[in-house]
Amino acid sequence: MSKLRVHALSMSLDGYVAGANQTVDEPLGEGGERLHEWMFATRTWHEMTGQPGGSVGIDEQFAAQGFAGIGATIMGRNMFGPIRGPWTTPEGEAWRGWWGANPPYHHPVFVLTHHAHEPIEMEGGTTFHFVTDGIESALARARAVAGDQDIRLGGGAATVRAYLRAGLVDEMHLPVVPLLLGAGERVFDDLGDAVERSSSIEVTPGEGATHFVLTRTR
Amino acid sequence: MSKLRVHALSMSLDGYVAGANQTVDEPLGEGGERLHEWMFATRTWHEMTGQPGGSVGIDEQFAAQGFAGIGATIMGRNMFGPIRGPWTTPEGEAWRGWWGANPPYHHPVFVLTHHAHEPIEMEGGTTFHFVTDGIESALARARAVAGDQDIRLGGGAATVRAYLRAGLVDEMHLPVVPLLLGAGERVFDDLGDAVERSSSIEVTPGEGATHFVLTRTR
Numbered sequence: 200m201s202k203l204r205v206h207a208l209s210m211s212l213d214g215y216v217a218g219a220n221q222t223v224d225e226p227l228g229e230g231g232e233r234l235h236e237w238m239f240a241t242r243t244w245h246e247m248t249g250q251p252g253g254s255v256g257i258d259e260q261f262a263a264q265g266f267a268g269i270g271a272t273i274m275g276r277n278m279f280g281p282i283r284g285p286w287t288t289p290e291g292e293a294w295r296g297w298w299g300a301n302p303p304y305h306h307p308v309f310v311l312t313h314h315a316h317e318p319i320e321m322e323g324g325t326t327f328h329f330v331t332d333g334i335e336s337a338l339a340r341a342r343a344v345a346g347d348q349d350i351r352l353g354g355g356a357a358t359v360r361a362y363l364r365a366g367l368v369d370e371m372h373l374p375v376v377p378l379l380l381g382a383g384e385r386v387f388d389d390l391g392d393a394v395e396r397s398s399s400i401e402v403t404p405g406e407g408a409t410h411f412v413l414t415r416t417r
Numbered sequence: 418m419s420k421l422r423v424h425a426l427s428m429s430l431d432g433y434v435a436g437a438n439q440t441v442d443e444p445l446g447e448g449g450e451r452l453h454e455w456m457f458a459t460r461t462w463h464e465m466t467g468q469p470g471g472s473v474g475i476d477e478q479f480a481a482q483g484f485a486g487i488g489a490t491i492m493g494r495n496m497f498g499p500i501r502g503p504w505t506t507p508e509g510e511a512w513r514g515w516w517g518a519n520p521p522y523h524h525p526v527f528v529l530t531h532h533a534h535e536p537i538e539m540e541g542g543t544t545f546h547f548v549t550d551g552i553e554s555a556l557a558r559a560r561a562v563a564g565d566q567d568i569r570l571g572g573g574a575a576t577v578r579a580y581l582r583a584g585l586v587d588e589m590h591l592p593v594v595p596l597l598l599g600a601g602e603r604v605f606d607d608l609g610d611a612v613e614r615s616s617s618i619e620v621t622p623g624e625g626a627t628h629f630v631l632t633r634t635r
Contacts, residue, residue, distance in 0.1 A: 212631075379605070381612035393599075
């Protein structure tokens with residue numbers, strides 16, 4: 200069966216996966232972009248953004264894994280865009296994601312929301328589907344289209360926490376970045392017993408981050 | 418001037434430096450002992466506890482640093498013992514720390530408490546002094562006796578947080594251990610701007626933990 204995989208959920212040493220005070224201009228919150236500098240340096244990121252070069256070491260290996268063998272993506276609404284509430288405003292009706300006409304997914308993307316929205320078909324094979332009946336429904340729909348491939352679970356933190364609480368995450372790549380944000384959003388919060396205490400955790404030191412990979416063992 | 422140094426403040430990947438539900442039998446809380454297994458394996462720990470052998474790799478280097486060049490120790494009352502409230506009960510008057518007649522400090526130890534207590538002189542050069550007028554007073558007293566040497570700041574989490582909030586920690590060794598506790602005490606919590614955003618952070622992968630060393634840069 201397809202695995203549900205989290206990749207490149209970069210975390211500061213003090214435990215934040217996004218900074219405080221997220222806005223349209225700073226969707227990752229104050230200081231949040233610094234969490235991803237290890238990835239911005241990689242060849243995978245350079246190729247995605249049309250830049251030459253990029254690093255080819257350990258960090259690159261982890262960046263590339265996040266795009267290999269993925270047949271569908273699930274994300275929270277706040278990762279899809281800054282619009283809140285119903286989609287019926289002019290801004291809401293016009294919004295087609297952060298990523299331009301040809302988003303870097305190239306497969307179906309399931310956006311969790313409380314407000315129904317018609318699917319949006321983009322160039323390059325990406326279609327945004329809007330799921331209003333919960334995380335398990337989104338996972339079932341993603342499985343139905345992913346075939347033999349896996350499903351990537353994007354952010355934000357609240358979406359990942361919801362899947363962790365439900366025990367549905369098979370693999371989670373968590374790069375720990377040597378900086379302190381002081382405030383922001385945690386992924387490990389109020390998880391209690393839902394944290395898989397029997398997860399096996401592998402550690403690989405990279406150039407710009409230490410890569411922890413959690414694999415569900417039960 | 419003497420530095421104030423934290424050593425071996427082991428943290429789980431989900432950010433806890435002690436487990437939940439601390440008791441006399443489990444002073445580190447549920448699962449908290451597992452945070453220190455990397456250290457229990459080292460030669461330094463073996464020597465301190467009268468066992469032969471012990472590892473001599475990266476983890477050992479970090480364990481040993483916590484005892485090198487230290488002239489005084491500061492700790493919170495809960496690290497000194499399980500007694501709460503005034504010391505005037507029979508248990509309170511009899512308590513002389515967790516460590517037996519010859520504690521592994523061999524220098525003055527300043528215990529933060531709200532309740533006055535006469536100093537306790539132990540074998541091997543350790544004397545426990547009880548400080549009732551706050552963290553800055555404890556630091557001043559520790560500096561006065563440490564001479565050229567540094568001061569080690571012990572736990573628990575609340576004590577370290579108090580010194581971090583006050584901007585008084587010069588160096589902090591934080592081993593991150595690849596396990597999840599699910600609940601417990603955080604060291605990075607409600608620190609906000611008190612977190613030294615300009616700390617430089619060095620990362621060294623060890624055998625049983627990834628060692629982060631934070632150095633205050635302003």
